[in-house]
Each structure stands twice: as structure tokens, then as C-alpha cells.
Amino acid sequence: MTGLYIHIPFCASRCIYCGFYSTTLAHEQDRYVSALCREMEMRKDELQGSLSTVYIGGGTPSLLSAENMQRIFLYINKVYAPDWDSMEVTMECNPDDVTKEFCMGLRLTPINRVSMGAQTFSDSRLKFIHRRHNSSEVFKAMKLLREHGIGNVSIDLMFGFPNETLFDWTSDVDTAISLRPEHISAYSLQYEKGTPLYRMLSEGKVKEIDDELYRKMYATLCEKLSEAGYEHYEISNFALPGRRSRHNSSYWHNVPYIGLGASAHSYSGHSRSWNVSNLEKYISSIENGVRPAQSEDIDGQTHYDDMVMTALRTKEGISLDDMPEKYRRYIMATADKYIKAGEMKCDGHWLSLTIDGIFVSDMIMSDLMMPD
Numbered sequence: 001m002t003g004l005y006i007h008i009p010f011c012a013s014r015c016i017y018c019g020f021y022s023t024t025l026a027h028e029q030d031r032y033v034s035a036l037c038r039e040m041e042m043r044k045d046e047l048q049g050s051l052s053t054v055y056i057g058g059g060t061p062s063l064l065s066a067e068n069m070q071r072i073f074l075y076i077n078k079v080y081a082p083d084w085d086s087m088e089v090t091m092e093c094n095p096d097d098v099t100k101e102f103c104m105g106l107r108l109t110p111i112n113r114v115s116m117g118a119q120t121f122s123d124s125r126l127k128f129i130h131r132r133h134n135s136s137e138v139f140k141a142m143k144l145l146r147e148h149g150i151g152n153v154s155i156d157l158m159f160g161f162p163n164e165t166l167f168d169w170t171s172d173v174d175t176a177i178s179l180r181p182e183h184i185s186a187y188s189l190q191y192e193k194g195t196p197l198y199r200m201l202s203e204g205k206v207k208e209i210d211d212e213l214y215r216k217m218y219a220t221l222c223e224k225l226s227e228a229g230y231e232h233y234e235i236s237n238f239a240l241p242g243r244r245s246r247h248n249s250s251y252w253h254n255v256p257y258i259g260l261g262a263s264a265h266s267y268s269g270h271s272r273s274w275n276v277s278n279l280e281k282y283i284s285s286i287e288n289g290v291r292p293a294q295s296e297d298i299d300g301q302t303h304y305d306d307m308v309m310t311a312l313r314t315k316e317g318i319s320l321d322d323m324p325e326k327y328r329r330y331i332m333a334t335a336d337k338y339i340k341a342g343e344m345k346c347d348g349h350w351l352s353l354t355i356d357g358i359f360v361s362d363m364i365m366s367d368l369m370m371p372d
Contacts, residue, residue: 001052003250004080006036006072007261008061009279016130016200017158019192021263021277022059028279032261033068035286037075039260042291044079046268048256051082053247054089054110062093066105073109084110088246090154092117096133098141103148113152114145115185121175122168125161129197142179152243154183159217161189162206169217170224177228182243186221187236188214215359222355233315235358252310271297300324304331305369312365317352327370334368 010029011022054076064072076082090113091106098116106114120126121135138155145153157176159169176184191198191208200206209217222232230238234252237245250257259266262282265274273295276282285292298306304327311318320328335351338344343357343364353361 001049001255002047003053003055003247003255003257004051004076005247005257005259005264006054006056007059007259007264008056008064009059009262010063011058011060012063012132013130014196016128016196017189017192019190019195020059023279025279026063028283029064029068031283032279033064033071035283036072036260038286039291040075040079042286042289043258043260046258046266047080048268051076051080051087052255053087053250054082055247056091056111057115058092060094060097061091062097062102066101066108069105069109082110088113088152090115090245090247093141094131094133095137095141098137098144100144100148103144103150106150107148112150113154114150115154115156115183116141116145118155118176119158120161121172125164128161129158139179142181152183153181154185154245155179155181157184157186158189159186159221160209160214162208164209166213166216166220170220173221173224177224183237183239183245184225184230185237188218218359219355231315235313235353235361249314252314254307254311269298271295300327301370308365308368312351312353312361312368315352317350319349320346320351321349330370331368335364338364 007021009022009032010026011024012026013024014022056072061069087110089110091111092115093102095116095118116138117131118138119129119131121138123134126134142153155176157172159172161168173186189197191201197206201208225238226232230240231244232238233244234248237248239245249255254269256269257267259275262275262279263277266272273293276285276292282292304323307318307323308331318331320332323331331351332346335344335346338357339346341356343354343360345352345354353364357364
């Protein structure tokens, strides 16, 4: 079983908070898709078992032409011969890209899940972060997707904007629930180095929210979504019954995945690799038959540390039964103080965070990692 991630780096404009690799060089779309298909062919032997999920992320995949999207799926068919009926196939999109024509194009592909970046329903906050859409376009997009048979929609939300109040955030959560998407991902606004937002913070033009307000916002999110019937299955992810993201769950549960495209990461179970984060270098290298990537082998300790950073984010947590004795003894000894403090819990088989532990999860995960 292997997941497939395809990175589409094109954006019409850049959001001020985004640290993912993207480019506005949309005129290279045809050449880039050709390179993606070539990379797929070059790496066909990396598939372990059958293809289980496909996730087309970005960037803004919804900027792809219908022809290029169909070309990608034709190559997936050719290289992997997947059983589409049993798979989750996700595409990220911007709300303002969702038109009747776009939805009709989706129906010509195996895509059965759409992940839409709503972020907030405040037009002033959308403008602040340089999003292209406005709040009304989210409602229009949801209506169109439903009318065209997309029965599995995820929306992304962000909280912790400068000057955002608890009332503002509660209103966003209530609005998201009213749309009844099958899945909601919610993240606090991050100030990543190298982004315009980080520069604004460094120059004193904006200020981060304080920890107390962050805790109240996160607690409100968890409470309201739980009351609305959403399962809190990962720190930032909530799903209606049976609607967890199967692709993202593979990242948290040690399932191998192949990443195609500029900046895409891959994981085999024994090693990980990542493609160059440069559009021209990626395309030129693939055209010359060379994958422009770096890689590293994963030893036992690295695998343990990775598990702490990923599996511990999930509702189930870390499986102690699957852990070598050396690491099991270490993690239980280190976790003991957090269990006594009510920040972690253990039933003898699984070790996981409590809601109080989530608030200090970065500290706990760092502490649970083995020293070099």
C-alpha cells in the first residue's frame, strides 16, 4: 500500500503566510505536467503493493487546465493501474476557481474528494493575508461541488490573526459547521521565516495573539466541532464519521508514499527523499532523465523520533505494541511525568496526548525524542 502525492506549485498570487514552495510562472504549466508524467515513469518501481490514495496539492492545483489534469490521471492509469473505486483521490482548490466548468472537469477524472482553502469568512482578514477569494465565493463553491456530485469536501480554517477576537473565531467555526463539510482542518496562523508575514512581525507591524487567547480559540474549536458530530482524530483535523483523510493519515501512520513534482517529499519506510524546490531546475533535470533529489536513510532512532512527531498527533497516539523494547522503555519513562500531570494517557497499548497535552504538544514531543 502506497500513497501518491503530486505537487502543483503554481499560484496566481502568494499568500503572506505561506512557506510552501510555489511560483507564479503559470506559463510553464504544460512543460511542468510533462515533467511530472516523466518522473512518474522514471519511478514506477518504487510502488509498494497497490496505490491506496492520491493527493494533488500545491500551490494551487485548481489552476491546472482540464486537459493537464486529465493528462496526469492518464499517466497514473498507465504507470500504476490503480483500482479507483477503492481509493480516496483528493485535489486542493481555491474557492474562486470552483466554477461550473471546473466541476464538470472534475467529473472527467477519478477525483472524489476536494480540499478547499476557506481560511476565514472575514473578507477583511482574507484581504490581509492576500487570499484571492472572498467569503461569498466559499458558499458558491460548496453549492457547485454538491450539485456536481462531490460528496466529500474538506475545508481549511485558520485562527490567531492579529487583532482577531474569540467572538470572530467562534463566528468562523459556526459558519464552517453550517456548510456541513465532511472534514475540517484548522491551523493557527504561523509566522514562518522568509514569509512577508514574518517580516511584518519582525518590523512590529503585527503582533501574535497571546497564549491564553490561543487556548480559548482552540478549546472553542474542539467543543463546537464535537457538538456538531465531528471526530477530533488529529491535532488539527476533524471529520464526520468515516470521513477521516485517508491520505494524510498515511503520513501519521508510517505508510510509504511517493511524492512527485518540485519540492515533493517521499518516504519508503527505510529512507526519505525530497525533490529540488526550483521549477526550472526540476523540469530541466527531469527532461534530461535525472531526478533532482536528495535522500537520507532512516535508522532506528530516526524512525522513533519521526513516530513521536507524527503518530502522537493522532487521537490513537503511538502503538507501544509495535515499538522495539529499547524505545518502549525510554518513552514510558520519559512520558511518566506527563501522564501524572494529565497531559498524556496510556492504556498499556497506546500512548496519546490529552486535550491539555495538545496545548503543550511541541514541548512534550521534543522531550520524548531520544538524545543523540
